[in-house]
Amino acid sequence: MTAPTTAPPGAAAPAGTAPGYRPGRTLPLRVEALRQLKRRRTYVMAGLLAALPFVLALAFWIGGGPDGRGNNRITLMDTATASGANFAATCLFVSAGFLLVVPVALFCGDTVASEASWSSLRYLLAAPVPRARLLWSKLAVGLAFSAAAMVLLPLVALAVGTAAYGWGPLQLPTGGALPAGDAVPRLALAVGFVFVSQLVTAGLAFWLSTRTDAPLGAVGGAVGLTIIGNVLDAVTALGDWREFLPAHWQFAWADALQPQLEWGGMAKGAAVSVTYALILVALAFRGFARKDIVS
Incomplete structure (x- = not known):
């Protein structure tokens, strides 16, 4: 189910094309953003993320603050209460490995699949919204919400x-x-790298969203495969092969918090994540263009 092409300016519209039809004006980003913003899961996820710093601060208040005197080395957690900046860095540290994976998988994996589960996908394409336009709109909004x-x-x-x-x-x-x-x-640079490192999860969730009619399957599949990547990175027997895993570089943002800014790890991690993300997004567009839409 594909949309007809538009006629060049000044030329007669092809047969079957409505006068004034412009594919690029279908499904505006603001419309898609408002649709996603009004969904309950958006507010639930925002509430969970906003609550984490309060929970962590309460834990430090009850426990009397972190104490690394029993260890031979001081970690970022041990300096959490030194200042507001230290506390923000600690929250980023405890959430980057898993918690921040969830909103990315949710916002990018619940896009196309949710439309299919509601049986509204074919009606969107019959509006008519070109398939590529629909995917670009949903991917852009999903990435924007993930960045937020x-x-x-x-x-x-x-x-x-x-x-x-x-x-x-x-x-x-x-x-x-x-x-x-x-x-x-x-800290802003560290957050930017965390977002780039999560692009592979976004691409994976988005690709799965175009392959299934179950939003939970797309979101859960992306989170599950990300966890598998973390497990494989812990297998030291893989040696240098681990450098091809996005999970291997997920904490390279800590190099941004050194006295001398180090770019090596972040550059390698960004290259790996962007490469995987581009491949997965390309697979999503290729498969969706040939898919028989019945939902």
Whole structure:
């Protein structure tokens, strides 16, 4: 079920094409964004992400703050209450491995599959919305909501941490500190890398969303395969092969919080994630263009 092509300006419309039809104006991004924004799962996910800093601050208040004196090495968790910047970095550390995977898989995996589950997908294409236009609109909105989720957590954490522990330099576990004025741009860079590293999860969820009519299958499949990637990265016997796993570079953002900014790990991780994401998105477009839409 494909949409007819539009006629060039000044030319007669092809047979079967409505006058004034413009494929590029179908399913505007603002319409798709409003549809996704009004869904309950969007507010539930935003609430969970915003609640994490409060839960963590409450845990530190009850437990008396982190204490690394029993360890031979100081970790980022041990410096969590040093300042608002440290608290934001700690929240990013505890959530980057799994929690931030969930909103990305949800917003990108629940797009096309949800339309199919509601039996509204074929009606969208009959509007007519070209298949490529539909996918681009849903992918763009899914990525935008995923980016918003990535930004929401550290922003709330920075506000909560500043209110609880004060505004100050970012104390580094390796020794030394980053001035408060430098800490915020470094944290922004870390958040940006986390988003790029999650593009492979977004691409995987989006591809699965075009292959199934079950949104939970697309979201759960993307989360499950991401977990498998983390497990494989823990298998040291794989040696250098682990460098081809996106999970191997998921904490490379910590290089942004060093006295001297290190780009090597983040550059390699970004290259791996973007490569996988482009392949998965291309597979999604190729498969959806040939799919018989009956939902």
